Amino acid sequence: MELLLGLMGGAIGGNVAGGVMKHAGxxxxxxxxxxxxxxxxGGQALAMLDAGGAGSIAGGGDIGAILGAVASGGAGGAVLMIILGLIRKMLVR
Known part of the structure; x- marks a missing residue:
């Protein structure tokens, strides 16, 4: 479930970042x-960092785990979209 939430958060984060950085969209x-x-x-990287620690992103249906999965997915999606957008912009020149 956390992976699905991370993917959905990533799609939202990628589109928000694309809207903010129109030149790199x-x-x-x-x-x-x-x-x-x-x-x-991003979600998988954050889960590996947790690796048996607090467990807030590793499971459970509480609101903290859900928000953590969406936030990490959104951040990962935004970062990758910005990187790819900037690379594309440099290659077009």
Missing amino acids: LGFIGNSMAGIVGGGL
Whole structure:
């Protein structure tokens, strides 16, 4: 469930970042795809960092785990979309 929430958060984060950085945006589909990939990677990276620690992102249905999964996915999606958008912009020149 956390992976799905991270992917959805990533899609949202990618589109928000694309809207904010219009010059580096990849379009709706591109922003969404980059966000989904980044959301999955960001969520997995955060889960590996937790590795048996507090467990707030590793399971449970509490609001903290849900918000953590969405936030980490959104941040990962936004970061990857910005990186890919800037690379694309540099290559177009």
